[in-house]
Amino acid sequence: MLLRWPHGLEQGLDRIRAEREDGRAWKLSVALGPIYKEIFDRLSDPAYQFVRDAIERYILDKWEAPLALRHKRLHVDAITEHRWLPVEAAASRMNLRVAVVSRAAEAGEVHCRDQVYPSGRVARVVEISSLQAIADKLHSAVSVEEAARKLGLSKNRVVELIHAGFLKIWGGQPQAGAPWFIAQNGIQDLLRPASDVSLQKQIKNTQISFSQLMRCVAREDGIFRKILTASINGTIGISGVGNSDRRICDWIFERVLVKSLLDSSTPTSASEVGVVEAAHALGVKQEVVYALVQQQVIKSRIRNINGRQTRFVRLSDLEAFREKYVFGRELAISLHCSPKSLASVLSRSGIAAFGGPTSTTRPCRQYYWLRSSKLEAYLAQTADPTQSDLPKPDALPE
Template identity: 25%
Template sequence: MSAILEALLLGRNEDAVPVPLAGLDVEQVQRLIRYLGGYLDPASGSKPLKLRNAGRMEVSWPVTSLAAEILHQWPVAFHDSLSRLQEASVGKKLGLQGLFKQAYFYLCKGLKESAFAPVRDAFDTWVVAYAKTGVSKRNRRLVEALLENVTWIPGNVAARKLSVSPARIRYLVQEGVLEGQESFSTTGRRFLVVRNDKLAAVSQHIAAEMDMTSAMAALGLGKVRMRQLLKLLFPTARRVTDRASMLWAIPRSEVEQLLAIGAGLPVVSIPEESQWSVAHALQFWNLDAEEVVALVEIVKAGKLKPLALDSSARGIGRWVFEINQLKSWRRSLQHAPSDWLSIPDTAIAMNSRQDVTYWLVNNHFLHAERLPKVKGIGCRIRRSEIEAFKAQYVFATEVATQLKVSSKKLRQLLAERNIHPISGNGMDQCRQLFYARTQNLAAVIAEYSGCQGNEFSLTEASCRSPPRSNT
């Protein structure tokens, strides 16, 4: 530092002078050194420029040493010092003035001469790359072009750029799709900042989904019918947040897949007398949700192909079929087993009680699609879910019937082989016992399936022979 100051004051070897000191006079050099060594020291007091006995070595040494370290590695050390001051206030909602206090004010007012422009430029560079305070246009000390390039921006600004709600921004941060940091003000208000340079990728993520209103308009369905069909047509649809009042996010590709059906067909303004559009059938046939889903599935499978598209309808309502085709399909649907079952129907299909089926759904052994505002049906279960459950588990009553023992005795006997039910214990257990289909259980069933009920014991290697008669 002394060599640099000597070269600066005597005008020798000016190329060795660091950028912030170039062009400064003696008084300006002193102000800059005291600023860097005082305000950028996290341990400094509220008024670091006021030094008592500044001429003494033990007082001036810490200030000049820190300033020399920053100037020697300019601007990296300057940015590191600002970052350390920012880390000391993590979790607090502070602007630049609240974060750096007088250090920010003195930079703008005390070092306002043009000779200090490299220092202010280095500070602006740090704000663009590292500041997490969420700078805004109200800060007139920052040029507007700089605000467009900052790395961290407020969450509400990001919401306006992406055309989504601030709640959606918070949910994207919780999902890990968008990097963000939340702080709290002294009054308890939350303040979120997010990465500005990640918004382009997030915009593509949002574009891959559409809300229920947009999907409803694209498919040509009413609001009530769309609510009934949403989870049945699009099982991967989800709320954008955990709150029930938030918007739905539907995969755009699945909606476009339906809209692409019949893309090359002729478009007619008025179908033939022997033809009906799906929109006409929805209006006059009063198709329920299950029938609409079955129609969409059979069309997607190519088993029922539309003949044309109705120009007066939208979405799937544009599909035109022969009336006899639709009538024949509907009659076959009435005799075919339904792919979706209610809780009572599921209980019958599984040979169990309704309360057992509810327990299986609530404890995630069976996946059910809940259908709000559908009278008489709270949720529906696919037949494939029932088959998957039967492939993994077996009810104790089924095993007991096969081995010709009671369910209570079966549980005791299987416990001797360290085979226990997975239907819970205590007050929360299922009212009907069931076991996982394991090799041990299969071996036990195969070993003792031929035994009589009074001869059955899992502790023996084989069935006991009945006692011989003396006669």
């Protein structure tokens, strides 16, 4: 360890921690073993101060665990300058709520380490400099309610903007009942297109406000995001604002430009079909298609047809489904086996259905499988009579 000082010491301590079963423990004497006590107790003479200083530098650089404030062997400066703090201490230092720091750590926005004790208790430390880098942004984050007030939108619309990537959040998606932490700069970016638009007290007959437009097409899937995107990039432009707050709900557009945008977003009848036609194209019942749509295995959109909300599926999305998935009926024909026994046969080979009647996550009236390389290999091997180690499918009755 004394060779190439102090690198030799650091490498030696790294090696000791790697070889010790408790090398990742959060107690220095446990993680470093007997050498820790030897250096601080046996080498207490002032002549060995350079060794203790090297150990303290190593701890500051490499020790990813908390240090007790009452630590007797380390200098006070080494303890106060230590980068890894418990969540509560880090939150107090940055004047943040503990829940905010914990959520940021869970979302990977700050560096953290967890320690699970035999009792099951989990302790967490965070790296203070990574928290300090985003502390100001966490302080300025707003709730869904506040964001909705600033933007002039409903809370559901704000959540939709979050999922669509228009708004950045801190701490990841919250659990039920927990608040969102929405970045303030995302709200400012959304309102920026109307910052230089003139105030307009009355809406002309050739114009329509954003709130009026949403009442007309509110339930149509994707239209809200499309109109907002076109407003931001200048495709339809903002003619005026009806309020000095310049909120999104008060933006005013020219009707002819909005109509042109909506017409361009409506696919031709030749490129999409209804659920009934989609079921017929796949050779399944409507309930199967509805289940696949609900699971987002097949993408769909809602269009307003004569005041009635109707769901449509693009033909390209049906083709994408065929390329990625296969129904049990088709597999049964390929394997010359009974559709009823197909799921158990494939399961014995480690090929689970992606969804089906017995699936808890993707319930569906019919089994369907992902066209994985494992499934393709099974089909190829089953077709080869020389393969004898595969589970044999049940033959169809004569």
